[in-house]
Amino acid sequence: MKLFEYQAKQVFSEAKIPVPRGITAGPGEVTKAVGNIGLPCVLKAQVLQGGRGKAGLISVVRTEEEAVSEASRICSVPGVNLLLVEEFLSIQEELFVSVTCSPVTAELVILASRYGGIDIETLAEESPEKLIREPVDIFRGLQGFQARHIAYAMGLEGQAAKQTAGIIQRLFSLYREFDAELAEINPLCITESGEVTAGDAKLVIDDSCLDRHPQFTMRPEHFDDPTEYEAALEGIPYLKFDGDISLMCAGAGLTTAVFDLVHYQGGTVANYLEFGGPNYRKAMKAMELCLRNPSKVILVVTFGTIARADVMAQGIVDAVRELKPDRPVITCIRGTHEEEAVEILSQAGLEPLFDTEEAVRRAVAAAAGEVHV
Amino acid sequence: MSLFADTETRVLVQGITGKEGAFWSTHMITMGTRVAAGVTPGKEGQNLEGVRVYHSVRNALKEHEADASMIFVPPRFVKDAVFEALDGGIRKIVTVAEGIPLHDALEIRSAARSCGAQVIGGNTSGVISPGKAMMGMFPYWIKRVYTPGTVGIMTRSGSLTNEITAMVVSAGFGVSTLIGVGGDTVPGTRFAEMLPSFEADPETEAVVIIGELGGTMEEEVAEAIQDGIFTKPVAAFIGGRTAPEGKRMGHAGAIITGGKGSVQGKVKALEAAGVMTADRPSRMKDCLREMLGGTP
Numbered sequence: 001m002k003l004f005e006y007q008a009k010q011v012f013s014e015a016k017i018p019v020p021r022g023i024t025a026g027p028g029e030v031t032k033a034v035g036n037i038g039l040p041c042v043l044k045a046q047v048l049q050g051g052r053g054k055a056g057l058i059s060v061v062r063t064e065e066e067a068v069s070e071a072s073r074i075c076s077v078p079g080v081n082l083l084l085v086e087e088f089l090s091i092q093e094e095l096f097v098s099v100t101c102s103p104v105t106a107e108l109v110i111l112a113s114r115y116g117g118i119d120i121e122t123l124a125e126e127s128p129e130k131l132i133r134e135p136v137d138i139f140r141g142l143q144g145f146q147a148r149h150i151a152y153a154m155g156l157e158g159q160a161a162k163q164t165a166g167i168i169q170r171l172f173s174l175y176r177e178f179d180a181e182l183a184e185i186n187p188l189c190i191t192e193s194g195e196v197t198a199g200d201a202k203l204v205i206d207d208s209c210l211d212r213h214p215q216f217t218m219r220p221e222h223f224d225d226p227t228e229y230e231a232a233l234e235g236i237p238y239l240k241f242d243g244d245i246s247l248m249c250a251g252a253g254l255t256t257a258v259f260d261l262v263h264y265q266g267g268t269v270a271n272y273l274e275f276g277g278p279n280y281r282k283a284m285k286a287m288e289l290c291l292r293n294p295s296k297v298i299l300v301v302t303f304g305t306i307a308r309a310d311v312m313a314q315g316i317v318d319a320v321r322e323l324k325p326d327r328p329v330i331t332c333i334r335g336t337h338e339e340e341a342v343e344i345l346s347q348a349g350l351e352p353l354f355d356t357e358e359a360v361r362r363a364v365a366a367a368a369g370e371v372h373v
Numbered sequence: 374m375s376l377f378a379d380t381e382t383r384v385l386v387q388g389i390t391g392k393e394g395a396f397w398s399t400h401m402i403t404m405g406t407r408v409a410a411g412v413t414p415g416k417e418g419q420n421l422e423g424v425r426v427y428h429s430v431r432n433a434l435k436e437h438e439a440d441a442s443m444i445f446v447p448p449r450f451v452k453d454a455v456f457e458a459l460d461g462g463i464r465k466i467v468t469v470a471e472g473i474p475l476h477d478a479l480e481i482r483s484a485a486r487s488c489g490a491q492v493i494g495g496n497t498s499g500v501i502s503p504g505k506a507m508m509g510m511f512p513y514w515i516k517r518v519y520t521p522g523t524v525g526i527m528t529r530s531g532s533l534t535n536e537i538t539a540m541v542v543s544a545g546f547g548v549s550t551l552i553g554v555g556g557d558t559v560p561g562t563r564f565a566e567m568l569p570s571f572e573a574d575p576e577t578e579a580v581v582i583i584g585e586l587g588g589t590m591e592e593e594v595a596e597a598i599q600d601g602i603f604t605k606p607v608a609a610f611i612g613g614r615t616a617p618e619g620k621r622m623g624h625a626g627a628i629i630t631g632g633k634g635s636v637q638g639k640v641k642a643l644e645a646a647g648v649m650t651a652d653r654p655s656r657m658k659d660c661l662r663e664m665l666g667g668t669p
Contacts, residue, residue: 101475101559106480106483108479139480206474208474209474251532251533252532252627253528253532254530254536256622257533257536259613260614264653272622274623278471303532304535305498305511305512306510335512
């Protein structure tokens with residue numbers, strides 16, 4: 001789960017990484033917050049997308065009137081409900097530091113550059129020598145000499161080098177402490193007065209470990225669509241699209257393959273929904289989520305092991321009885337106890353298909369309004 | 374002698390008394406796997422299908438010999454269980470749980486690499502050599518999927534494995550060994566790291582890779598083939614060709630970010646290395662027939 005900037009900055013601040021003075025404010029609280037922080041100051045929309053500067057979601061304001069009008073402009077952008085009001089920094093230089101991991105070597109990796117504040121992927125591609133990469137043994141952890149090496153390799157000197165090395169060590173510690181997938185500061189600012197401060201803060205926490213960090217909860221803002229949020233609360237992976245066919249499949253790999261097949265066949269997907277694994281008894285909820293969509297067909301494809309075919313077939317039959325879907329339901333349910341599944345579906349008047357590609361063809365035809373004979 | 378687990382391989386089961394552990398251990402034994410002993414802290418003295426249960430790996434290894442360990446514990450306990458198996462000198466480990474913390478997965482992979490152990494998983498069904506042995510959870514009784522043969526299979530996805538393997542069998546072939554490396558971002562063992570075993574395995578004539586968007590495992594296979602590490606024919610199915618960037622499609626590792634991990638890039642790399650790719654499951658039949666010759 002990606003944290004909002006203000007949440008990440010609070011974590012950084014508690015870990016003794018300097019951050020600008022700031023207060024969060026809703027649309028009606030901006031005047032008070034600005035009074036508290038002082039002018040000039042910066043208004044930053046608290047949204048999870050990147051590229052906020054280019055999208056006009058960050059604004060430097062110099063007067064109270066400007067603060068009010070800019071705040072109302074930014075808050076009128078869909079999805080913006082909260083601002084971070086921060087002290088204005090006179091910036092001399094923008095650096096970049098990041099902690100991530102390498103799945104291949106199983107090491108943690110510090111990435112750093114003197115040239116922060118810009119698209120770091122472009123920098124890595126066009127001038128790789130400007131990006132410093134320091135692997136860290138996960139058991140030994142980041143040593144002081146490594147942090148110092150990174151700071152000096154960035155070309156920093158004196159207090160700036162010392163402070164940056166310290167910040168890198170603290171960033172590494174919080175990466176471990178917070179079960180992070182990514183901890184990043186871009187830009188890490190050197191101010192006119194020579195202080196090193198986190199201009200932005202990015203922290204992504206491993207979804208498998210959210211219960212260890214209960215202060216951060218999944219919020220509707222983490223999702224593109226309210227139904228995606230509702231599905232996530234049930235633990236059901238769900239993505240909303242604009243097409244005709246609701247996928248109600250089991251297994252991430254198979255659902256993705258069916259998603260491709262629908263497109264190859266000229267169809268469109270209304271939603272990706274996967275109710276395999278621990279969710280295979282949740283057919284009712286899964287179908288309810290599919291029906292929340294104005295889709296034309298529900299396509300069920302499974303080939304499960306632990307997710308038993310008979311249990312899923314019964315779940316579908318019960319869901320159809322209870323929810324009375326206003327659109328065709330196409331079923332291709334295979335795997336453990338598939339013979340019983342065939343029986344259950346047939347008795348309920350649902351045709352048990354056995355071939356994935358045939359099921360996809362039927363769904364695309366049904367979505368196009370063709371009745372299959 | 375199948376690679377990884379054969380009828381002779383003595384398997385320890387950690388977490389043998391849990392609901393899933395007991396259910397699938399029983400199936401492992403029924404299928405012919407040699408389960409030597411079980412481990413569940415606090416349950417020493419119990420038994421499952423005649424297999425004795427011990428408090429710890431150390432206690433079990435005092436009375437039995439084991440070549441491999443099958444781990445059925447919940448995700449938060451996997452790291453401890455893997456380290457316990459490594460501590461006991463076991464160097465072949467399968468762990469199936471979904472939801473292993475990323476940092477634990479990194480520690481597991483790092484520890485395994487430094488002592489030359491193979492840890493398969495997590496977030497997988499495990500490993501099976503049909504007709505011989507299995508470490509994990511497979512509906513081996515479905516014969517249109519789990520028929521013995523000469524095609525080795527490596528996969529990131531359980532559900533898609535059944536789908537693609539059914540195509541392998543319907544094309545007239547069967548499976549030598551199937552390795553589920555799993556759907557996590559940091560699997561214990563990567564595709565390319567299994568290739569030397571498949572290369573050396575006399576029972577494997579060709580390998581099928583079932584991949585998906587995200588990560589670099591498929592590209593590493595292409596590289597290994599280019600480097601001459603693997604010389605047998607390879608076919609691949611990669612899911613997620615039409616997946617939009619930035620959307621995570623189910624598996625933790627299945628996401629395209631910053632333009633990296635796209636199926637198009639993987640297919641390009643694999644085809645440049647001479648791998649045949651199937652864009653839909655049914656085409657896997659044509660790939661295999663073309664590679665291995667004309668069974669009906």
